[in-house]
Amino acid sequence: xxxxxxxxxxEYAAGDATRATSSPELAQHVGVCAACRExxxxxxxxxxxxxxxxxxxxxxxxxxxxxxxxADELEPPSAGFTWRxxxxxRRVAALGAxxxxxxxxxxxxxxxxRPETTSTALATTQVRERILLVAVGxxxxxxxxxxxxxxxxxxxAGGAEKTVDISREQKRAxxxxxxxxxxxxxxxxxxxxxxxxxxxxxxPLLVELANSPSEVPTSELEALQKRIAARGLLxxxxxxxxxxxxxxxxxxxxxxxx
Amino acid sequence: MTRMxxxxxxxxxLVLGGDRDAFRVLVERHSRRLFRLAYRMIGNEQDAEExxxxxxxxxYRKLDRFESRANFGTWLYRICANCALDRMRKQRPEKDHRxxxxxxxxxxPGPLDTAPSEAPGPDRLVISAELGAGVRTAMESLSAxxxxxxxxxHVDGFSIEEIAKTxxxxxxxxKNSVFRAVQKLRxxxxxxxxxxx
Numbered sequence: 001x002x003x004x005x006x007x008x009x010x011e012y013a014a015g016d017a018t019r020a021t022s023s024p025e026l027a028q029h030v031g032v033c034a035a036c037r038e039x040x041x042x043x044x045x046x047x048x049x050x051x052x053x054x055x056x057x058x059x060x061x062x063x064x065x066x067x068x069x070x071a072d073e074l075e076p077p078s079a080g081f082t083w084r085x086x087x088x089x090r091r092v093a094a095l096g097a098x099x100x101x102x103x104x105x106x107x108x109x110x111x112x113x114r115p116e117t118t119s120t121a122l123a124t125t126q127v128r129e130r131i132l133l134v135a136v137g138x139x140x141x142x143x144x145x146x147x148x149x150x151x152x153x154x155x156x157a158g159g160a161e162k163t164v165d166i167s168r169e170q171k172r173a174x175x176x177x178x179x180x181x182x183x184x185x186x187x188x189x190x191x192x193x194x195x196x197x198x199x200x201x202x203x204p205l206l207v208e209l210a211n212s213p214s215e216v217p218t219s220e221l222e223a224l225q226k227r228i229a230a231r232g233l234l235x236x237x238x239x240x241x242x243x244x245x246x247x248x249x250x251x252x253x254x255x256x257x258x
Numbered sequence: 259m260t261r262m263x264x265x266x267x268x269x270x271x272l273v274l275g276g277d278r279d280a281f282r283v284l285v286e287r288h289s290r291r292l293f294r295l296a297y298r299m300i301g302n303e304q305d306a307e308e309x310x311x312x313x314x315x316x317x318y319r320k321l322d323r324f325e326s327r328a329n330f331g332t333w334l335y336r337i338c339a340n341c342a343l344d345r346m347r348k349q350r351p352e353k354d355h356r357x358x359x360x361x362x363x364x365x366x367p368g369p370l371d372t373a374p375s376e377a378p379g380p381d382r383l384v385i386s387a388e389l390g391a392g393v394r395t396a397m398e399s400l401s402a403x404x405x406x407x408x409x410x411x412h413v414d415g416f417s418i419e420e421i422a423k424t425x426x427x428x429x430x431x432x433k434n435s436v437f438r439a440v441q442k443l444r445x446x447x448x449x450x451x452x453x454x455x
Contacts, residue, residue, distance in 0.1 A: 006441060007437050007441075010436075010437050010440045010441065011433065011437065013440075014411070014412070014436065014440065042444075042448060042451075043440065043444060045451060046440065046443055046444045046447050046448060046451070047412050047440060047443070049389065049393060049447055049451065050393055050396065050397065050408070050412070050443045050447065051408075051409075051412040051413045052393075053298055053393055053394070053397065053413075054390075055293075055294045055297045055298060056297070056303055058290060058293055058303075058307075062289065062290065062293070062307075063285065063286040063289050063290065064286075066285055066286075066289045066307070066310060066311060066314070067282045067285045067286060067289075069311050070281075070285055070311055070314045070315055070318070071278075071282070073311070073315045074278060074281070074315065074318055163347070174320075177323070178322070207323070208426070210320075210323075211320075211337075211340070211426075212340075212426055213340045213343045213344050213347070213425075213426070214344050214347075215344075215347050216426065217403070217427075217431070219427075219428075219431055220426060220427065220428075220431075223428065
């Protein structure tokens with residue numbers, strides 16, 4: 001066997017060699033070749049020295065100090081209304097519960113056999129359905145906008161390994177995730193398979209985006225774009241959005257006639 | 259990585275139930291370990307403390323997405339690693355792919371003043387300090403992703419698959435990041451280590 005290249009030796013030294021990069025021949029070669037064995041040992045020494053970077057031990061009050069600073073960030077403001085209100089867990093939970101109740105009422109009304117109702121009750125149901133269709137349609141429009149931006153994103157100029165800033169999409173995905181989960185769960189419970197399926201396909205992508213770093217290498221962006229294209233996700237969201245908007249318009253017309 | 263213990267699970271449930279102060283227990287339990295990770299990635303105490311705080315706030319806001327069967331410590335670690343990556347990319351994008359530093363760039367000794375040596379005498383201590391400074395410089399020559407991959411692989415002992423998942427890379431790109439990191443460190447450190455022999 002000829003001498004292995006540097007990558008093979010580094011992977012071998014770190015124990016990261018796989019079937020593709022290692023072989024019994026490689027191990028045998030390192031065993032008998034003094035130069036390669038010395039190289040592996042030198043690599044292990046380099047890794048040992050570099051990983052021995054000493055970390056200063058924080059003072060005993062570190063945990064308490066950290067909590068005080070973190071707690072300040074978690075405190076709701078004493079007055080006024082800011083974006084933090086929207087993102088506090090309690091508020092999201094409360095809004096979510098309200099949304100579920102309203103959506104459940106809407107979908108239950110849609111799928112249940114309707115008894116004779118008074119004109120007032122009918123008008124109320126129609127208004128409620130229309131409001132919900134607007135909300136779901138808006139959610140789908142926003143999701144579609146994120147998908148479009150990701151699909152059309154291009155790497156930043158400069159640098160050998162180009163990266164893409166997806167911080168805006170990341171933030172928007174984070175905002176949409178909770179609502180997406182609520183709409184999907186409600187659709188599942190009420191048997192609206194089309195809505196549940198599309199939102200179910202959208203959800204892992206929103207989770208991935210929300211948890212990504214704000215800049216990703218081009219290779220990762222391309223992999224993401226391929227996944228969106230392979231699943232036809234953009235088209236599915238677009239079709240569903242269009243369908244929801246049609247239903248919304250039909251409700252509006254029906255409301256105007258009654 | 260240890261498995262999430264019951265008390266972590268209980269605290270998470272309390273926080274999700276609306277008890278914000280229950281998060282304090284989780285902060286106190288995990289912040290020191292997060293600090294070590296952040297320091298290794300960013301290289302200074304003040305930034306490391308801020309990264310830990312950012313990570314904890316981010317974790318609090320995402321707590322409803324935490325899967326209760328998962329390991330809370332690992333979940334926090336991943337959030338912290340990504341916060342550190344974001345900070346490194348914002349702070350020093352020009353350093354992300356720079357060439358190995360020159361000898362004259364070697365900075366004054368930093369917190370790493372230790373070499374893998376036994377009972378150093380005065381001469382040995384000087385060499386150790388130089389090597390320590392060399393390690394810091396060598397680590398700074400790595401891109402954010404390379405540094406994160408190296409720390410996770412060789413300091414915290416994560417598998418390539420775990421690193422790939424944390425950094426949202428594929429397996430090949432992850433192995434390549436670890437490889438490039440070791441390659442750059444070798445070019446910086448081997449001359450210093452030879453001199454120290």
